[in-house]
Every structure is written in structure tokens, then in C-alpha cells.
Amino acid sequence: MTKRNIEELSLLDDFLLGSVLSYPVIGPKVCKKMISIILQREIKELHIVPQKSYFGADTDKHGIRLDVYAEETQENDMEMVYDIEADKRGKEELRVSLPKRTRFYHAKIDADSLASGEDYSKLKNVTVIFISPYDPFQRNRMVYTIKNGCVEEPDLDYNDGMKTLFLYTKGT
Template sequence: MYRIKPWEELTIQDDYMFKLIMSIKPICLNLLQGILRVEIKDIRYLETEKSMNARYQGKGIRLDVYVRDDAETVYNIEMQVRMLEGMNLCKRTRYYQSMIDADLLAEGADYDDLNKTIIIFICSFDPFGKNRHIYTFRNLCLEERSIELCDDATKIFLNTKGTLNDVDESVKAFLDYVNGYACDDPLVQEIDEAIQRIKRENEKRVSYMTFAMKMMEERKAGFKEGKAEGKLEGKLEGKLEGVASSIRSMMENLGISLEKAMDVLQIPANERTKYAALVRN
């Protein structure tokens, strides 16, 4: 049975809290500097939870954190708490990249002027099974590994379960914190204090409960629609289309991604490909 997570129990792993914490500029800036091991003078938010509607037939996306630094590099940061079936996680970065590029081009940029982009997925699991805290991907020539494509597109996967200690101590402390282990690292302490402060803000609590109740209502409406369609079209077909309709509705009305909508509806991992195909069609 679906349960609304109490406000007091939210952690950095929960999308709602993650977005609030990453909207605090010093925290977001310090985390980026630690991950990339470079100095960044300043960042500006292009829009927290940026909504990007496909400019061709297809689905839109919402980015958790979307920022640009003083050198015009664009960053997208996402929290991922579930390993998706097959190659869905990797292909999601490909789709996000295409939508970010389309968004930048829509602002009037020429191909030659496309910003450098870095997509960062913070994963509470090891996406590649090599025990690294960080996996960084850029396009290289297979025949001549010394040749990089230089398309200025980078994808980074952070793994909270890593054991190779291949990141800065502060980043490792942050990843441990995502796992539920706090320490006296300054960045971790700043994040933890911010979460406790946010939880005391009644306005934030009310906003969360409103959002959570809308999700609950959409879920109930989807199952009700599924039952109704099941009577008309046959139980199995009606249930499938009813749940798919609920997913579409949640994506549109609540502005959440396909995967997050399926999380709310508690759709098993082995059934998600089927429902994703129904939604896209």
C-alpha cells in the first residue's frame, strides 16, 4: 500500500528534500567544486526543477538541479535511488543531454557555441559494479584512445557504495551522508543543519504535504480508471491502460518524470518497460 513519507523522515535521498538543499547556492557550489576538483567562482540557477518540453514528438523532462557557472558550463544534478532495468539509467543521460542541448540551441546558440555540459547522477547503488565512488564518461576514439571527440559533454555517476576512495574526502563524506552516515565534515554539517532547519519551516512542510497528497490522489484516480476500463476492455487490458493513463496524468499534472511516477504507483521493476512503452505510445 502506498504511504506518504512523513515530513520528519525525509532525507537527502528524497527528491523533494534534495531539490531544496541543492537550491542553497553555497552547498551546490561546494559540492560541484569537490566533485570536479576545480575552482568555480559562482553559479546561477537556470531554474530549479527545470522543465523541458520536447520540441518534437516525444516526452518532456524535469531536471532536479540545473545551473550555469561563471565560465558558462551548464550542470544538471540528479539523485538516483534505484537501479533501473537494463541500460535505462545510462540512456537517460543521453536523453537528458539531448534535451539540454535543444534548450540551449533554443536560446539562440549556434552549434559551435553550445555550452560545455556536465550531467551528474548521484546513485545510492553501484551502477557499474567496479566499486568506484566516481565514474566519468567522455567520448573517445576507440581506435586511438588519445583522441577525444571534444564535444564538451561529460556524464558523471557518483556511487555512495564505492570503496576505492577515488574522490576528495569531502565528496566521500557527502556520499556517506547520502547513505545515512553523518560526520564532522563541514559540507556534511552544513547540509545536515540545513535539512533540520528546513524541517522546522511550516511553509515548506505544508508545500510538501500538498505535493504528496496530489500524488496520492493521482494514484487513486489511476487505479479507479484502470478498474473502469477493465470492465469495458477486459480486465488485463483495462488495468494496463488505466495505470498508463495514471502515469501520464502524474507526469503532466505534477511535473514528475516517468520513473518517479512509476515509483509512486509502486510498479515492479520487471513491469516498468511495458508501462513505459504504453505511456510513450
């Protein structure tokens, strides 16, 4: 990969996104504003960890590196975790594997968020946000919100605290 000047980068570049959102002077403000706009609600104080890594359980197991990991504690003491991923790789095989990739991201974050013996109700709510210049589902939408639910009873309230947002920068 060739080195590029900072002027050639956009927020869809891992380096610039991580650098801006984790920079101590402006990062928390920019990250709060960005998540507030995306989720259309006020965000409380955030603790930001750039490029948080979750290693595999053993040397032959897959790990992940999150671009920007942010935690918010809400008024009811519920902890929210946001993983913001800039994803410019629109290759067909990678695009098709996005649902399983996000499932794996959620699993790795969840596995690390409960102490031994802690009740499942303490599991943090996790929102993974992918921002991409390609359409992940080829429906020309700007926002795709993915949540678990019951197929037989779509109106059943099934809030497992897991949500994934795919933001297509050129969608409508």
C-alpha cells in the same frame, strides 16, 4: 507513496535535494561546494533552477524534469551547465537504461541551449551528475566518469563538452 517527515529524508530524495540546493539563502553556497568537491575545482557563481523542465517537441514526445539545473559562466565566457540528479531507483531495467537516459538528458539540454543561427561553438558544456545508493555499473567504484572519445585513437583530444558522472555513495 506515503508522506515522510523531513527527518526521514536524505539528499538522495528529490524533494530535499532540490529544496536545499535552490533555497535562496544557502542553496547557491551548498551547490557550489558540492560541485566543487565533485569536480575537484573552484566553481564560480551559479544560477540555479530547481526542477527545470524540458517538454517534448510535441504531445507524443518525451520530455524531462531535471532535479537541479545550475549554470556557471567561466572566465573565458564559456557557459557550463550542471544537472544534478538524485537517483534511488536501482531496479535492473532502469539501471541498464542509464546510458541512454543520460544521452537523452544531454540531447534535451543541448537542443535548448543554442539560439537560431548561433554558431555551434556557443554550445554550452554540460555535465550530468547522477548520485545513487546503488552501483550503476556493478564495479564498486565511487565515481564513474563518462566522456565521448575516439575508439581507434584513444589519445585523440575529442572535447565535445559533454560529460556524465555517476557517483555511487557506497563505492570505493
